Amino acid sequence: MFSLSSKPIDADALKSLVNTQQAGAYVAFEGWVRDHNEGRQVTGLEYEAYEALAVKEGNKILEEAQKFSILKAHCVHRTGALKIGDMAVMVVVSSAHRKEAFVACEFIINEIKKRVPIWKRETYADGSTSWVNCAHGHKTAHGAKS
Amino acid sequence: MEVLAHLAGNGKTVRVDYFALLKEQRGLASEKLQTNSSTVLELYEELQGRYGFSLKHSSIAVALNDEFADWSEKLSESDKVVFIPPVAGG
Numbered sequence: 238m239f240s241l242s243s244k245p246i247d248a249d250a251l252k253s254l255v256n257t258q259q260a261g262a263y264v265a266f267e268g269w270v271r272d273h274n275e276g277r278q279v280t281g282l283e284y285e286a287y288e289a290l291a292v293k294e295g296n297k298i299l300e301e302a303q304k305f306s307i308l309k310a311h312c313v314h315r316t317g318a319l320k321i322g323d324m325a326v327m328v329v330v331s332s333a334h335r336k337e338a339f340v341a342c343e344f345i346i347n348e349i350k351k352r353v354p355i356w357k358r359e360t361y362a363d364g365s366t367s368w369v370n371c372a373h374g375h376k377t378a379h380g381a382k383s
Numbered sequence: 384m385e386v387l388a389h390l391a392g393n394g395k396t397v398r399v400d401y402f403a404l405l406k407e408q409r410g411l412a413s414e415k416l417q418t419n420s421s422t423v424l425e426l427y428e429e430l431q432g433r434y435g436f437s438l439k440h441s442s443i444a445v446a447l448n449d450e451f452a453d454w455s456e457k458l459s460e461s462d463k464v465v466f467i468p469p470v471a472g473g
Contacts, residue, residue, distance in 0.1 A: 268473050285402055289449040290451070355470055356402060370468075
């Protein structure tokens with residue numbers, strides 16, 4: 238299941254959701270807020286989501302990941318204001334063997350970054366802000382990575 | 384003029400929700416408005432002309448009633464339209 242959370246992500250609780258006796262492998266991805274992007278010092282950021290469509294598209298991606306013959310997959314993405322070091326997103330996958338879980342986990346986070354309507358506004362050390370990936374005057378941030 | 388068009392049967396009332404940069408540029412998160420635009424593309428161009436949105440339609444996506452839609456999709460009375468700036472989750 239894909240969900241949005243305005244509160245800190247509980248990594249242990251999420252891990253327990255994919256724990257099953259058929260599983261021989263567990264792979265997780267955590268995305269953290271780092272202190273820089275595109276050469277600028279980041280002091281904090283805010284995620285905003287179009288909830289109805291984000292949840293729909295996120296769940297579609299998790300269903301698509303079943304093509305890798307995994308057992309279970311879940312993802313939680315944060316909304317609201319986050320500090321440096323906070324967990325922004327977590328993907329958990331279990332499978333019988335490790336290869337499927339690794340591949341599926343990477344597929345899920347890649348697709349989420351590409352397709353799910355969630356936006357990120359960074360605040361920089363000089364107090365200015367910018368919506369990542371939205372060309373906006375001199376604060377342009379193209380193809381920002383996280 | 385919009386009211387007259389509405390009476391003539393061309394106009395419709397739609398709800399538009401804004402997110403991220405578009406919300407900032409529009410100055411609000413949601414509005415109901417009357418429009419003569421027949422497609423979602425025409426509606427974006429109409430609003431872009433009115434509010435000066437910096438994003439070209441070719442760099443954004445659009446959702447109609449909470450589903451991704453083509454720009455050529457026709458607008459109907461009471462539709463919910465959301466323009467989707469480049470996403471940046473993760």
